[in-house]
Amino acid sequence: MVTYLSGIQPSGRQHYGNYFGALRQHVELSHQEGEHFYFIADYHALTSSPQPDELREWVRETAVTYLALGLDPEHAVLFRHSAVPEVTELTWLLSCVTGMGLLERAHSYKDKLQKGLKPNVGLFVYPILMAADILAYDADVVPVGKDQVQHVEMAQDMAGHFNNLYGEVFHRPEPRLPENESHARIPGLDGEKMSKSYGNHVWVFESGKPLVKAVNRIVTDSRPPEDSKDPDGILLLDFLRLFVPPAEFDDWCERVRAGGEGAPGYGHMKKRLVEVIEDTFAPARARREELLADPAELDRILERGAEKARARATATRDRALSACGLR
Numbered sequence: 001m002v003t004y005l006s007g008i009q010p011s012g013r014q015h016y017g018n019y020f021g022a023l024r025q026h027v028e029l030s031h032q033e034g035e036h037f038y039f040i041a042d043y044h045a046l047t048s049s050p051q052p053d054e055l056r057e058w059v060r061e062t063a064v065t066y067l068a069l070g071l072d073p074e075h076a077v078l079f080r081h082s083a084v085p086e087v088t089e090l091t092w093l094l095s096c097v098t099g100m101g102l103l104e105r106a107h108s109y110k111d112k113l114q115k116g117l118k119p120n121v122g123l124f125v126y127p128i129l130m131a132a133d134i135l136a137y138d139a140d141v142v143p144v145g146k147d148q149v150q151h152v153e154m155a156q157d158m159a160g161h162f163n164n165l166y167g168e169v170f171h172r173p174e175p176r177l178p179e180n181e182s183h184a185r186i187p188g189l190d191g192e193k194m195s196k197s198y199g200n201h202v203w204v205f206e207s208g209k210p211l212v213k214a215v216n217r218i219v220t221d222s223r224p225p226e227d228s229k230d231p232d233g234i235l236l237l238d239f240l241r242l243f244v245p246p247a248e249f250d251d252w253c254e255r256v257r258a259g260g261e262g263a264p265g266y267g268h269m270k271k272r273l274v275e276v277i278e279d280t281f282a283p284a285r286a287r288r289e290e291l292l293a294d295p296a297e298l299d300r301i302l303e304r305g306a307e308k309a310r311a312r313a314t315a316t317r318d319r320a321l322s323a324c325g326l327r
Contacts, residue, residue: 004029005139005173007039007081010058011048014065015201017186017194020242021145023204025178027070029143036076037137037309038066043081043088043129047122060295063302065204068288079305081133086313090132091125093320097161098128107150131155136313138171146185149175166323170316187238189217205285207278215239215274220266228259236269243276 008014008022030036040062045055059080066078081087103109106127112119134142134155142152152175159170185193188200195201202214219235231237231253241249255263291298321327 002034002140003037003138004034004141004143004176005037005039005134005137006143007041007044007133008062008066009041009044010055010062011045011050012058012196013061013203013205015194015196015203016242017145017188017201019069019204020178020186021147022143023065023069025143025176026076027066030071030076037079037139037312038071038076039079039081039084039133039309040066041081041133044126047120047126060298063298064288064291067291067298067301068284069204070284073301073305077305077308078301079309080302083302083306084136084310084313086310086317087129087132087136089317090136090313090320091129093324094131094135094158094162095125095128097165098158102154102157103127106154107147127151127154128158131158134173135159135170136316137309138312138316139173140171141176142173143176146177149177162320166320169320169323186242187235189214190219191235205281205288207281207285211277212274215270215277218270225263225265225268226259226261227263229256231256234269236266236273239273240269240276243273243280 006022006026008018008026014023026038030038040059042055042059045058050058063078063080067073071078103124106124108126109119109124112123130151131154134152135158142155144152152173156172159172162170188194188198189202190198190200192198192200202211206214218239223229234256237249237252237256240252244252252264252269318327
């Protein structure tokens with residue numbers, strides 16, 4: 001039986017980049033055969049030093065988002081990262097077989113250095129904790145966005161180093177990218193990668209006037225509708241591609257490329273984008289309200305998930321301790 005494992009950091013409300021890069025893939029996979037573990041990475045969130053009350057709120061919001069979007073807690077294990085302390089023990093074991101050079105090559109670490117920020121030790125060893133997350137559950141497949149593939153490859157390296165020293169303890173995981181390549185990089189409202197850090201994101205459950213306001217912020221130019229335009233240079237079309245059927249998207253591109261009297265203006269594209277977003281997430285928004293009205297059930301789901309996850313992680317931890325002489 002194939003075991004799937006992935007997680008998402010509770011760094012605020014989840015946006016379209018989170019949805020198309022990870023959440024949607026996780027939800028769809030959770031309805032397939034196999035074992036499924038999905039965690040809310042609150043340990044990882046500490047690298048940015050959030051306020052305690054804020055972090056608690058974000059953890060619950062992320063759990064609600066998973067469930068509202070369709071994750072089935074009867075078939076997939078949903079849990080808080082910090083409810084499985086065995087992963088921190090595995091992190092130490094892996095850190096003792098991991099070279100500094102591997103961590104220095106991590107994209108997240110190098111990005112912070114290039115931006116002139118001083119990363120903390122937690123951010124530097126972040127890839128080891130992520131490797132422990134993956135290896136603790138004997139994951140076969142790790143569904144991730146393109147920007148997270150390096151972390152899975154680093155987990156492979158760490159598992160290999162440990163196994164070479166102590167025998168076959170850890171299972172080798174493989175990354176799984178979204179099938180649609182157009183979802184590999186989700187643009188923000190300014191055309192850069194969508195990110196909460198840049199303030200160019202849209203919350204998955206945004207609706208009504210706030211959604212209209214967000215869509216109106218998508219960068220356009222001053223060319224009139226009748227001008228022939230290259231679809232590849234129009235940010236609004238990048239957003240429409242995410243939500244409309246392929247045939248409709250191709251029609252928009254043809255009309256934009258042809259120009260003339262029947263060509264759509266940016267206002268038409270924005271109106272259609274708001275409509276299709278509202279329709280896409282309407283059922284999930286309704287489900288979210290139901291979940292928020294029953295916080296006790298949400299706690300029960302997370303607690304049941306933690307029990308199952310901890311049983312698997314404990315077995316892996318014990319196996320690793322025995323292999324290196326600590327048991």
